[in-house]
Amino acid sequence: MQPPRERIVVKARAGWMGMGRGAESTALGFFQILRVFLCIFPTATSQCKILKCNSEFWTATSGAHYLGSEDTPEFCTALRAYAHCTRRTARTCRGDLAYHSAVHGIEDLMSQHNCSKDGPTTQPRLRTLPPVDPQERSDSPEICHYEKSFHKHSAPPNYTHCGLFGDPHLRTFTDRFQTCKVQGAWPLIDNNYLNVQVTNTPVLPGSAATATSKLTIIFKSFQECVEQKVYQAEMDELPAAFADGSKNGGDKHGANSLKITEKVSGQHVEIQAKYIGTTIVVRQVGRYLTFAVRMPEEVVNAVEDRDGQGLYLCLRGCPLSQQIDFRAFHAAESRGPHRPGPSLPASAPPAAFTYEMATAKCREKLPVEDLYFQSCVFDLLTTGDVNFTLAAYYAFEDVKSLHSDKDRLHLYERTRDLAGGATCSGPSWAPLLALGALAGSWASVGL
Incomplete structure (x- = not known):
């Protein structure tokens, strides 16, 4: 007996082959099957991007009227874009059942709609639905x-x-x-x-x-x-x-x-x-x-x-066992570059920054030496990846746009009066075992 996923794909393949030649039945049948795959395979591996292709085609065609003959050129353009997307991910999707079903479905639809494989692949401009009565839905409930x-x-x-x-x-x-x-x-x-x-x-x-x-x-x-x-x-x-x-x-x-x-x-x-x-x-x-x-x-x-x-x-912050002490990090800085301290990795990154280089780089984007600046320096020293400078910069930009108290945008480390670490000392995490119960709720939605 076939495994459940394989039985689903076989049924989907049968659905492709059994659809009528009319544009309406083929398109509606395709959308139904695509819905099935978006639900059955809610996540994809980081290598195979077939769900991204499915989602892009669904977004490009849902809400538009592709069932009539006058829309066939636009529908063919969307299909070619879909096919192009699947070809880009073909190497990493060889064993993915959803990928193979999508490829066969595209071939069948292109044949039934007389779509040429050569032609534009730019996503068609979506046709908007008729305007809604402003008195009816100008405002949500x-x-x-x-x-x-x-x-x-x-x-x-x-x-x-x-x-x-x-x-x-x-x-x-x-x-x-x-x-x-x-x-x-x-x-x-x-x-x-x-x-x-x-x-x-x-x-x-x-x-x-x-x-x-x-x-x-x-x-x-x-x-x-x-x-x-x-x-x-x-x-x-x-x-x-x-x-x-x-x-x-x-x-x-x-x-x-x-x-x-x-x-x-x-x-x-x-x-x-x-x-x-x-x-x-x-x-x-x-x-x-x-x-x-x-x-x-x-x-x-x-x-x-x-x-x-x-x-x-x-809300509660990281468990104490997972926190890294900024004060220990500062102490490590004084020992010079590439000398591991309590919060530095055991192996230095290949293109590591010195402390002076890191502070100079971070100061280009973060002129105020607050905790965002310190986090930038920390990341450059521990990873050697200059992109972390931008991560700290954009994080602070998001704070400026999202935080309601503009007087508290900058945060500074208080090292003198702390007994157990950085500003991040939090409540006891003895109830952390209850997190196991959360796993069930994530599993129920397929995560």
Whole structure:
């Protein structure tokens, strides 16, 4: 008997072969099968990018009327772009079932629509749907506007900020600044409205330095506003759409209270979740990702499990065992370059900076010698990767745009009156064992 995934692909192949010759049946059949694969294979390996090809084709054709004969040229253009995308990833997708099914599906559709393999591959300009009656949907339901619903009869909400960048460095919702190890998958945010999980991987073999290589954000279904949406980014893949190819909250009346906007292609994405008053900024800087969020305190603290409330990094900070002491790092600096201290990796990076070179480089982007500046110096000394200078710079730019208290943008290390480390000493992490329970919730959505 065939394994489940293989049976699905065989059925999909049969669906391709059994579709009628009419444009309407073939296109509708294709979209149904594409939906199946986007759901069955929610994640792809970092090498095979077939889901990116699927998502791009789905985005280019959904919402447009490609079923009539006059639209065949545009549909063929989209198919050629789809085929070109699959060819680019062919080498790394040889054993991927979704890839092979997509290739055969493209061939069948191109044949049935008499599409030439030669021709333009530029994505067609999307045809917009007829305008909606402005009296009907000029505004989403009031419940989908945070400031109108949550704070209808009270003072304006108090917004707070969390950011993760570099080696990685964490600024919590309570303005604590930490440098942490946290290798592997960790919950960054986990409340009643959304989950954010990051995966950190070693920057260099044999080094304790890690950086964020993958980010997953789950927006939970909320009343008549949004359906559950999953956003995933990883190294060299920063999509401008959710995993299903959509750019908003789905088919509910208040769907536009959740939107993705691409600011810089492949480098900068912003997600607005107005129904919870939240703005998320995701960037790729060099090979790695940065994360920043602006969120109301009321949403930050909306956690059902009060006993283990906020067992996530943005609220509670990193476990003490995972924190790196900045003071020990400063002491290591005085010993000179490439002499390992308590917080430096055992092996120096190939193109390592001296302390003087690192400070000079960081000062080009960060003239104020606060903790963002210190994190930049730390990253250059531990990794030798100049892109971490930009990571610190953009992290501070995001703070300037997202933090509600402009007087607290810069954070400075207080080394004299601390007994146990840097400014990042946090509460006891004895309840950390409860994090195991979170694994079940991530597994339930296929992470």
